[in-house]
Amino acid sequence: MSLKVRAILVVVIGVVLGTSLSLGGGLIGAKPSLDKEALAWEQARLFAEVLERVKREYVEPIDDAVLLESAIRGMVSDLDAHSQYLDAREYRDIRISTTGSYTGIGIEVAEVDGAFRVITPIAGSPAARSGIRSGDQIIAVDGVTVETGNLQHAIGRLRGHAGTRVAVTVLRGDVAIEHSMRRQHIRVTSVHEEFLAPSFGYIRVSQFSENTARELGRAVDELQNVSNGMLDGLVLDLRNNPGGVLDAAVDVSDLFLDVGVIVSADGRSNDARFTRSAHRGDILDGANMVVLVNKGSASASEIVAGALQDHNRALIVGTPTFGKGLVQTVMPLSKGRAIKLTTSRYYTPSGDSIHEVGIEPDVFVEDTPGFPDLTLSGVLDREADAQLAEAIEYLQPRSVMHSNAQ
Numbered sequence: 001m002s003l004k005v006r007a008i009l010v011v012v013i014g015v016v017l018g019t020s021l022s023l024g025g026g027l028i029g030a031k032p033s034l035d036k037e038a039l040a041w042e043q044a045r046l047f048a049e050v051l052e053r054v055k056r057e058y059v060e061p062i063d064d065a066v067l068l069e070s071a072i073r074g075m076v077s078d079l080d081a082h083s084q085y086l087d088a089r090e091y092r093d094i095r096i097s098t099t100g101s102y103t104g105i106g107i108e109v110a111e112v113d114g115a116f117r118v119i120t121p122i123a124g125s126p127a128a129r130s131g132i133r134s135g136d137q138i139i140a141v142d143g144v145t146v147e148t149g150n151l152q153h154a155i156g157r158l159r160g161h162a163g164t165r166v167a168v169t170v171l172r173g174d175v176a177i178e179h180s181m182r183r184q185h186i187r188v189t190s191v192h193e194e195f196l197a198p199s200f201g202y203i204r205v206s207q208f209s210e211n212t213a214r215e216l217g218r219a220v221d222e223l224q225n226v227s228n229g230m231l232d233g234l235v236l237d238l239r240n241n242p243g244g245v246l247d248a249a250v251d252v253s254d255l256f257l258d259v260g261v262i263v264s265a266d267g268r269s270n271d272a273r274f275t276r277s278a279h280r281g282d283i284l285d286g287a288n289m290v291v292l293v294n295k296g297s298a299s300a301s302e303i304v305a306g307a308l309q310d311h312n313r314a315l316i317v318g319t320p321t322f323g324k325g326l327v328q329t330v331m332p333l334s335k336g337r338a339i340k341l342t343t344s345r346y347y348t349p350s351g352d353s354i355h356e357v358g359i360e361p362d363v364f365v366e367d368t369p370g371f372p373d374l375t376l377s378g379v380l381d382r383e384a385d386a387q388l389a390e391a392i393e394y395l396q397p398r399s400v401m402h403s404n405a406q
Contacts, residue, residue: 088336100209208244213251233395243299289314298322306348325355
């Protein structure tokens with residue numbers, strides 16, 4: 001056995017035995033059972049044997065650091081589908097998605113049919129000011145060709161320190177155009193609002209970041225100001241919203257509820273067991289609501305839909321949701337790394353777990369291909385979008401009854 005692998009074996013045995021002592025031994029100095037100690041040695045030896053075989057026999061040489069990081073990733077990812085080891089770049093991306101801000105040029109991008117395309121430039125961003133348009137294909141950053149199949153690497157090259165310059169070459173039709181711009185601090189909005197009809201509002205939430213509840217509150221205020229009073233109805237669109245920050249989902253639910261449990265959670269640690277409840281004050285003052293959901297609505301989206309459904313505050317329209325009833329906690333490690341670890345199971349106000357089940361809509365309406373648009377700025381189609389059409393049909397007659405009662 002090589003000296004390097006032997007050293008790794010010593011470290012692994014120390015970690016395993018230390019864990020056994022802290023978890024199984026109880027008091028400092030307590031003697032662990034012989035069975036546990038033997039098992040720890042055996043598993044550590046197996047790990048070292050596999051490591052040595054891979055290093056010696058694998059078709060290509062592999063660095064020790066790469067092998068050990070792969071072992072760590074496997075240990076965490078094998079726990080469940082949502083736990084994950086995060087290297088420094090991945091941890092940075094997680095923080096960006098939860099805080100809703102980053103430094104870059106301000107574009108929404110996606111890989112479409114093998115091409116790195118601009119979905120939309122963010123209003124007021126360096127990309128928008130430089131003339132980059134929706135549909136442009138990004139082919140190079142600072143003169144280096146963008147590789148297909150490596151979206152995150154390309155995104156990383158677009159980001160950088162505020163004030164630094166970056167050159168982005170796009171293909172528009174058959175013409176290559178280079179745009180030079182300075183990166184700046186970008187705040188990503190997660191909320192888009194517009195009117196469906198006088199006194200009827202529509203709000204789409206694309207994800208749940210730390211700013212979402214505040215943005216949604218401002219969006220409702222804006223709709224109410226334009227309509228010179230309270231709204232008669234609101235459609236809250238959570239379709240294809242993958243979730244995000246749990247506290248943001250609680251705060252969004254609280255905007256529309258006066259009282260009652262929003263969500264509860266149960267886990268092994270004290271921090272993993274909690275109950276979140278609503279505070280008095282409904283931003284819509286009881287106006288009718290419809291929440292649109294589909295298979296792409298997950299996690300935080302399901303917390304909101306479940307809370308509003310269980311309290312009879314909104315009609316849920318669409319298809320069953322994804323069914324993610326687990327809570328992950330991001331735990332920082334050394335050198336900018338972290339683990340995202342499942343720490344709780346959460347439950348709707350009725351006490352139900354929706355994990356691998358999802359939220360059942362009150363009114364089932366199959367998805368219409370192409371809706372909703374994946375961008376916040378997508379144009380609504382009140383007729384072609386069957387789920388949206390159902391929501392409007394539900395709201396309008398109820399608003400007439402409401403106004404007659406006045």
